[in-house]
Amino acid sequence: MFARLKVHGIKTIAGVSQITRTPSQVADDLALGQRHLTKGIGRLTEAIMTKGEGSYVHFHDGRRFLDFTCGIGVTNLGHCHPKVSNAAADQCMNLVHCQCSISFHGPTIRLIEKLLTIMPHQSLDSFYFWNSGSEAVEAAIKMARIFTGRQNIICMQGAYHGRTYGAMAVTKSKTVYSEGFFPLMPGVFSIPYPYWHQLCVPPNTSEAELVRQALYQLDLVLKQQTAPRDTAAIIIEPVLGEGGYVPAPPAFVQGLRDVCDKHGILLIIDEVQSGYGRTGKMFNIEYSGVRPDIMTLAKGLANGFPLSCIVSRKELTDKLKPGSMGGTYAGNAVSCAAAVAVVDALREERVLDNVNARSKELISSLKSLKNGSEVGQHIVDIRGQGLMVAIEFASPLYASQDPAANPHAPKGIASRVAKRCMEKGVLILTTSVYEVIRFIPPLNISQEDLKKGCDVFAEAVREVVREG
Numbered sequence: 001m002f003a004r005l006k007v008h009g010i011k012t013i014a015g016v017s018q019i020t021r022t023p024s025q026v027a028d029d030l031a032l033g034q035r036h037l038t039k040g041i042g043r044l045t046e047a048i049m050t051k052g053e054g055s056y057v058h059f060h061d062g063r064r065f066l067d068f069t070c071g072i073g074v075t076n077l078g079h080c081h082p083k084v085s086n087a088a089a090d091q092c093m094n095l096v097h098c099q100c101s102i103s104f105h106g107p108t109i110r111l112i113e114k115l116l117t118i119m120p121h122q123s124l125d126s127f128y129f130w131n132s133g134s135e136a137v138e139a140a141i142k143m144a145r146i147f148t149g150r151q152n153i154i155c156m157q158g159a160y161h162g163r164t165y166g167a168m169a170v171t172k173s174k175t176v177y178s179e180g181f182f183p184l185m186p187g188v189f190s191i192p193y194p195y196w197h198q199l200c201v202p203p204n205t206s207e208a209e210l211v212r213q214a215l216y217q218l219d220l221v222l223k224q225q226t227a228p229r230d231t232a233a234i235i236i237e238p239v240l241g242e243g244g245y246v247p248a249p250p251a252f253v254q255g256l257r258d259v260c261d262k263h264g265i266l267l268i269i270d271e272v273q274s275g276y277g278r279t280g281k282m283f284n285i286e287y288s289g290v291r292p293d294i295m296t297l298a299k300g301l302a303n304g305f306p307l308s309c310i311v312s313r314k315e316l317t318d319k320l321k322p323g324s325m326g327g328t329y330a331g332n333a334v335s336c337a338a339a340v341a342v343v344d345a346l347r348e349e350r351v352l353d354n355v356n357a358r359s360k361e362l363i364s365s366l367k368s369l370k371n372g373s374e375v376g377q378h379i380v381d382i383r384g385q386g387l388m389v390a391i392e393f394a395s396p397l398y399a400s401q402d403p404a405a406n407p408h409a410p411k412g413i414a415s416r417v418a419k420r421c422m423e424k425g426v427l428i429l430t431t432s433v434y435e436v437i438r439f440i441p442p443l444n445i446s447q448e449d450l451k452k453g454c455d456v457f458a459e460a461v462r463e464v465v466r467e468g
Contacts, residue, residue, distance in 0.1 A: 026060050044069075044429070045422065052079025055442050055449045057427070066453050068421075068428040068441045073241075073273045073388070076300035077345055078442040084303045084341045091337035100129070100330045101323075107336035114343040119311065120283045121291040126317040128310045129331030133272035133298035134162025136308035137235070139325060140294045141166045141185075144233035144266045146324070147293075147316045152187040152226040154218070154234045154265075157198050158243025158432070159190075161235065161270055170235055173242035174433055189226050191217045193236075195246045196381075197434060202403050203381050211252045218259060228263035233294070235268040238284040244432035245390030246383060247279070250288035257290045266293040272308070273388070276300035277346055277443050280356045280386030287385070300443075303342050307335035346443075355386045355443050358450050362439060365454040366391050375465045378413065380404045387443055393435040404434070410468055413461075420460035426453050 021029065029048060048060040055078055057067050070076060077084060091107060098105040112127050119125075130136055145151055155161070155170035162171060168178050169185035178184060192198040194210035201209070222228055234256055240246040260267045269292035274284040278300060285292060293316070298308035306329075345351070363382065366389070370379040380403075381392040393413045394406035410416070414435040421428045431438045437457075441450060 021060070029060075044427070054078040054080075055445050064425070065422070066426045066449060066456075068426055068439055068453050070440050070442055071304065072299070072429070073278060073440045074299045075304050076276060076278060076443045077303050077342060077351070078444055079304075081303055081341075081345060083345045084305075084338050087341035088305060088334050088338040091334045095333050097329070098333050099328060101326050105331075105333045105336070107333050107340060108331050110340045111336045111343075114340055115309070115311070118282050118343065120286045120295075123291060123313050124295060124311045126312050126314040128317070128325055129336065130308045130310065130327055131306045131329055131332070132162070132308050133270075133296065134164040134167040135327070136272065136296035136298055136310050137161040137167040137170070137270065138164055139310045140235070140268045140270075140296050141170070141233070142324070143294060143310065143312060143317070143320070144268060147319055148232045148264065148266060150230055150232040152189060152231045154189050154191060154221060154226065154231060156193045156236050156240070156243075157190050158193050158195065158240050158246070159235070159237055159270075160242030161237075161272075171242075173240075187226075189221050191221050193240055193243065193246060194249055194252045195240065195244065196403060197244070200401060200403065207249045208251070211249050211255060214252055215255045215259075218256070222259075222263070228265060231263065231265050233266040233268050234260060235270060237270045237272075237274060238288070239274040239279060239385065239388055241273045242431055244392065244434055244436050245388060245438050247284070247385050248288075250290075253285070253288040253290045260293070268292070268294045268296070270296050272296055272298040276342075277352055277355055278386055278388045278440070279384075280352065280359060282346075282352070284385065301342065302335045302339040305332075305335040305338040307332065307339055349444060351443050354445075358441075358445055358447065359384075359386050359389070361447065361450055362387065362389055362441075362454065365451075365458070369458050369461060375461050378406070378409050378465055384439070387439065387441055387445075389439040390431070390436050391439075393437075395435045398434075409435075410464060413464055416464045417457070417460045420464055421456055424456045424460060426456045428453075428457065 049057055050060055051058040055067055056064055058064050141153060153170055157172050160171050160173040161167040163177055166185050169188045171177050172190050192214050194214040196203050196205050199213050238248050257267055269285050271283050275297050295311040301307050366382045370376045370382060378394050380394050384390050394404050394409040396407045396409050396411055398405035414430040414437050418428050418430050418437060429438055
């Protein structure tokens, strides 16, 4: 536990001075936030997070939580990683802002040097830095249209690519992201992801059959809805994120690549959540060996500092007119300095080794739960790669034809389990329109902390199932 020194309202934690707030002041702060922060933002808890350290976060009321959310897959190296935070602090004392349309800055050049050495394909040699995943997707769509001279985009059912207008148009995971905002960007068509729910087949359906059906639907879309000559790009998350943490079979991604090559369509790989070591390789696309034409990165790129990246081939990006890309804060110097430190930490601390070791333990723990007689009948699927893992439960509220419909399953089990975990000191999130809980702990989480979180989760599931 950190030593604390309170002097005239100043608290020192690990050498860092922070202003303390009295209980009444905290209550006023909460009331202010609840009254004036836009209602369109949802929250897991009505509390104020005050500190993050490694795999843990602290709240204003003294509670300390094991964080299995990482800010939705952002703080991959844990909260306030010393190497990353020090790099950002040092940069703050030299240059905070250098607008990308004025000049280069050093951290951008250093980051490009680092990225060139880790790209999943040697053809990816052109980089544009922006602030968020949504912006990266917007830029990818703009690039695809310019590069091909075509307009239409094919996306996946269940996909999440962001909340801005172009990104929102290719987002198909939940209606809440676009409800009331129509008309959206035109020229968007969707096909099923090779996920048993979307194809209405049993969870044990073979991967080959899922791929066959999904690629057949792509063929129909290209024949019935958007001709290849009108189609600029296909965009896909190699692991469906907000759609349920579903890894795409390599054969499906390879099938997309073949279709794109045949028709001159670009393949956009959205690695915003699945990239940067999250799934056990630097980029998830490495599992299929497929070459992206455009790849988007964000989230873990700078471990909490706002930064995204659009990667492509110079032969393509040389078609862009200067000024067609840009942004006031694009490629911020402090964020880029942090991102340089992230690459160094991933390598020096052998983080991928830890991801793959902890992944086996996590999946083994969940399978043990599924194989147990007490709750196993309510668990329909365990899936994922690396430390991007999901467990899915049956539901009595699904349509009768849904393979996971079960009139005897507890209602709302995923959200109830997540709430129970929080009561026990673990932050964890649901995802998708299905009863799914996702595990996104820090990539450098210890064996001890992972076991602690898994034990809490198993206990929470058993309690909720007993309650019915």
